[in-house]
Amino acid sequence: MTYGNAFIALADPTRRSVFERLRGGPRAVGDIAEGLPVSRPAVSQHLKVLKEARLVTAYRDGTRQFYAIDTHGLNALRAYLDSFWGGALGAFKTYAERGAPKARARRKGSRR
Amino acid sequence: MTYGNAFIALADPTRRSVFERLRGGPRAVGDIAEGLPVSRPAVSQHLKVLKEARLVTAYRDGTRQFYAIDTHGLNALRAYLDSFWGGALGAFKTYAERGAPKARARRKGSRR
DNA sequence: CATTTCCGTAAGTCATGGCTTACTAATAGC
DNA sequence: GCTATTAGTAAGCCATGACTTACGGAAATG
Numbered sequence: 001m002t003y004g005n006a007f008i009a010l011a012d013p014t015r016r017s018v019f020e021r022l023r024g025g026p027r028a029v030g031d032i033a034e035g036l037p038v039s040r041p042a043v044s045q046h047l048k049v050l051k052e053a054r055l056v057t058a059y060r061d062g063t064r065q066f067y068a069i070d071t072h073g074l075n076a077l078r079a080y081l082d083s084f085w086g087g088a089l090g091a092f093k094t095y096a097e098r099g100a101p102k103a104r105a106r107r108k109g110s111r112r
Numbered sequence: 113m114t115y116g117n118a119f120i121a122l123a124d125p126t127r128r129s130v131f132e133r134l135r136g137g138p139r140a141v142g143d144i145a146e147g148l149p150v151s152r153p154a155v156s157q158h159l160k161v162l163k164e165a166r167l168v169t170a171y172r173d174g175t176r177q178f179y180a181i182d183t184h185g186l187n188a189l190r191a192y193l194d195s196f197w198g199g200a201l202g203a204f205k206t207y208a209e210r211g212a213p214k215a216r217a218r219r220k221g222s223r224r
Numbered sequence: 225c226a227t228t229t230c231c232g233t234a235a236g237t238c239a240t241g242g243c244t245t246a247c248t249a250a251t252a253g254c
Numbered sequence: 255g256c257t258a259t260t261a262g263t264a265a266g267c268c269a270t271g272a273c274t275t276a277c278g279g280a281a282a283t284g
Contacts, residue, residue: 004125011123012242013116023196029261042243044262063251063260074193081186081193084135124272141231154273156232175230175281 003080005053006073014038015046019055019069026059026068115188117165122189126150127158131167131181138171138180 010016014036021032033043047067050056055073059066122128126148133144145155159179162168167185171178 004128007119007123007128011119014242016116016119030259038242039244040260041245041262045242048262060251063258065261069196074196077193078190081189084181084186126272142229150272151274152230153232153275157272160232172281175228177231 002054002073003076005049006055006077009049009053009055009073010077012046014042015049018043018046019050022056022067022069026066028061028064028066030064032067114166114185115192117161118167118185118189121161121165121167121185124158126154127161130155130158131162134168134179134181138178140173140176140178142176144179 010019017036018032021027021036029043029047030040032047033040036043047056047058050073051058051067051070053073054070054076056067057070058068122131129148130144133139133148141156141159142152144159145152148155159168159170162185163170163179163182165185166182166188168179169182170180
């Protein structure tokens with residue numbers, strides 16, 4: 001159920017911004033916070049949530065804490081999402097091909 | 113920013129349960145609600161959120177509303193997650209190989 | 225038309241969580 | 255040892271949202 005925490009972590013826009021700032025590589029907390037519309041402690045709290053969701057890892061360099069993207073969380077999310085492509089899509093496609101996007105004729109064979 | 117709503121939608125455990133019940137194919141609202149620990153109106157509200165996030169679609173059959181998985185939201189999420197494998201991992205690997213205690217060298221060649 | 229199903233909406237309650245401003249802790253340099 | 259940087263923690267405030275019950279509306283059935 002690790003993907004549960006990952007979804008929660010990425011649901012918040014500010015926290016996603018924090019996460020996205022790590023795309024270019026590891027960065028220190030103060031560096032991440034700079035330019036964001038929230039305080040540094042807020043960023044620390046967000047990083048904690050991201051870390052517990054295994055979306056980031058941390059290491060220390062002197063007085064600075066560097067955070068980097070952790071693939072564990074990303075992999076968990078991908079695996080979860082992929083689980084919907086197997087059985088679901090077979091059944092979904094059946095419906096989709098039958099007349100999907102807007103409000104095409106209903107049909108739905110099993111009329112009773 | 114459609115993935116934003118998708119993350120929010122899947123962040124709630126109950127809503128994820130609702131979503132997962134669609135794995136086997138389209139189901140009616142009452143059918144989905146049955147067995148869940150919340151009321152049927154609650155399920156309706158969750159389905160509304162999922163629909164706005166383009167994670168489900170709906171169609172009507174008589175008095176019943178059927179909901180099915182929509183790939184739009186899933187694709188948006190996938191694309192977002194994949195965007196972290198490009199630049200981020202290159203830089204991340206630099207760190208990981210530098211001395212991450214447990215992390216074996218990733219290799220990961222062609223995943224994208 | 226009246227009734228029955230099935231579902232969405234309204235309104236209100238209550239817990240969660242994101243933010244702020246302190247304050248505390250750990251490392252580096254003088 | 256003292257001071258400066260850098261970050262995490264504590265406490266409290268307030269908006270958001272997940273849930274409930276009650277109600278309203280559309281389609282089938284008699």
